Amino acid sequence: MLVIVEGVDGTGKTTLCKNLYGFGIESIKPVPRDNKKQYKNWKKVIKFCRNFNYTVDRGFISELVYRIYDGLPANMCLKDMLKILKKCVIIYCKTDTAFEDSMERGETNIVNKKDSMEIANIYENIMMMLNHFANVPVFVYNWKKGNIYDVVDFIKSQGR
Secondary structure, three states: OEEEEEOOOOOOHHHHHHHHHOOOOEEEOOOOOOOOOHHHHHHHHHHHOOOOOEEEEOOHHHHHHHHHHHOOOOOOOHHHHHHHHOOEEEEEEOOOOHHHHHHHOOOOOOOOHHHHHHHHHHHHHHHHHHHHHOOOOEEEEOOOOOOHHHHHHHHHHHOO
């Protein structure tokens, strides 16, 4: 099963993926977001993940979020995204201090809090829609309040 780890910059996605490795859940590289053959390539990733749990630090959901933010079309249609997501779960990383944490770490992708909050709002809406309307399992994880064991239990409970 593929575990897609998503969220705005500074929410602990990369750290979570590294920590899940300690629980036997390896990470794989995502398909490049600017790739016009994303659906075909993500299908290959899903096939690769069918016998073991793997995490991916961001994926096509991020590409969708940032294209909505930029006002540009995504490289993969929603219909194809939903086909891929039938074989996935999402860990949605979210904190109240994401922007400040990303600035403290020296990230330069998003340089003002207003943009960070707008992107976080887009993520929030997409996660709600995927969970409620497409029945995609979404686990909200806040590294400041949560516990990695809850994430591991969620992944194991899905057994997709």
